[in-house]
Amino acid sequence: MNPHSDTLTTADGRTALRMERRLAHPPRKVWSAITDPAQIGRWFPSEVTVELVPGGAMTFSMPGAGGPPMTGTVTDADEPRLFAFTWGDDHLSWEITPDGEGSLLTLVHTFGDRFGGASFASGWHLCITALSQLLDGESTAVTPDTGELHEAYLEQFDLGHGAVEDTADGLRIRFERQLVRPADAVWAELTKGDEPLPGTPAPEGFTAEKIPNGPVTEVRAPTALAYRWHPEGTVRWELGQGTGHGARLVLTQTGPQEFDTETALAAWHSRIEHLAARLLEN
Structure with missing residues (x-):
């Protein structure tokens, strides 16, 4: 078949x-x-x-x-x-x-x-x-x-790519991806034991190349983390209910009208694909 x-x-x-x-x-x-x-x-x-x-x-x-x-x-x-x-x-x-x-x-x-x-x-x-x-x-x-x-x-089916959305508050990048492990396993892979705290930089697993890190503004283990990468922009990870295989990831990045969405799309796609590959190994 x-x-x-x-x-x-x-x-x-x-x-x-x-x-x-x-x-x-x-x-x-x-x-x-x-x-x-x-x-x-x-x-x-x-x-x-x-x-x-x-x-x-x-x-x-x-x-x-x-x-x-x-x-x-x-x-x-x-x-x-x-x-x-x-x-x-x-x-x-x-x-x-x-x-x-x-x-x-x-x-x-x-x-x-x-x-x-x-x-x-x-x-x-x-x-x-x-x-x-x-x-x-x-x-x-x-x-x-x-x-x-x-x-x-x-x-x-090409379900791993993100999209750029033009909202009333500016540009937003959004990825939605079904993962193959539950939220607690995904969270453990993202944190690597470095549990995030408000006001401190986000753990490396929640960051992507060429996207500045910043202080955590929200954390609800094992389902949500947000941090400010720019005075006008936030990165947010959410792990919700999926379709039986594991958690559903929704990742968004907001920013000013002039931020480089093409670079950000490529960076987050690479980061999420790496995460998905790591989850298959565990």
């Missing part, structure tokens, strides 16, 4: 992940595997109930997850060609077309969180691998992703 055949596109605030896989089994067998709750539970990490008609109700119960199950609604159930449904705010479409003696399975997952695209892709990659093994009569055990597959998709 080649991740390079997968695509991620964004339009009107919604992002669509498209994945195609050729399976050595006829459409009706594939249809059963993706619609029968007893089979779904063997390749998908959730218990599913489904009323297999358009408008039918669905539930998704993740083992070990507290609270009520997530719900969805069947939007298409055209056996053995198309199965589609909502899952919370997301929409998933599974299309099966004949391909010689087998089938071409096309998944389109549409969602609002563009920066979660690599997480969704790596998760579906493993699910469809297990689905293929189920169809082949093999064990559906797959090795969980420790981060490498996620990072490969993130690079393929």
